[in-house]
Amino acid sequence: MAADHPTTREIPLDPAASAILFIDVQNFSVRRDGGEFKDVPDADITGKYGYYFRRIHDVAIPNMQKLLAGFRAAHIEVLHTTIESLTKDGRDRSLDYKITGFNVPKGSRDGKVIDELAPLEDEIVLPKGSSSVFVSTHIDYILRNLGVKQLVLCGLLTDQCVESAVRDACDLGYLVTLVPDACGTYSEERHETSLRAIKGYCRQVTTDALLREIGR
Numbered sequence: 001m002a003a004d005h006p007t008t009r010e011i012p013l014d015p016a017a018s019a020i021l022f023i024d025v026q027n028f029s030v031r032r033d034g035g036e037f038k039d040v041p042d043a044d045i046t047g048k049y050g051y052y053f054r055r056i057h058d059v060a061i062p063n064m065q066k067l068l069a070g071f072r073a074a075h076i077e078v079l080h081t082t083i084e085s086l087t088k089d090g091r092d093r094s095l096d097y098k099i100t101g102f103n104v105p106k107g108s109r110d111g112k113v114i115d116e117l118a119p120l121e122d123e124i125v126l127p128k129g130s131s132s133v134f135v136s137t138h139i140d141y142i143l144r145n146l147g148v149k150q151l152v153l154c155g156l157l158t159d160q161c162v163e164s165a166v167r168d169a170c171d172l173g174y175l176v177t178l179v180p181d182a183c184g185t186y187s188e189e190r191h192e193t194s195l196r197a198i199k200g201y202c203r204q205v206t207t208d209a210l211l212r213e214i215g216r
Contacts, residue, residue: 178198
């Protein structure tokens, strides 16, 4: 009997059944004065975090801007998620975020998507209080209501929130496309290790190749 399901992940996007999700590209984790880095000494910004800031500003964000423009032009659903508590004091966030010390208060500048990728009025933005958007938001319910079967993922950090979303989306039955050159983390080694680890959960496609695929 013929299989009644896909037998490969290497399937081009069907625009009518696809969406792209930008993960945690927000003031908290991108800006020098954002909550994650505002108390970090300048020496560490250029040293310990030098690769990270070069990666996101020189590579990841420009590619995300291209993806955002291309997917909007192709009329493919665009969603955003950011680390942001549902309360001012963060009492609703995950235990992991409490231990880490991450609290992005409800309605704060830190919780906003960066201006370079600012959501349009009718684009969905989901605040999350855990690493995986599938754990602390109702994104699965939303995607199913939208008729989405193929999900494109990009954002920050490759080996944390992005990787968590890849694994969970895959387990929930979505065909996942990851865009590695539109992602970033604290070191090249961490980025590449994550890509190898999740290769079996998603297809990995460059920004330019994906834009060609959707005719942009």
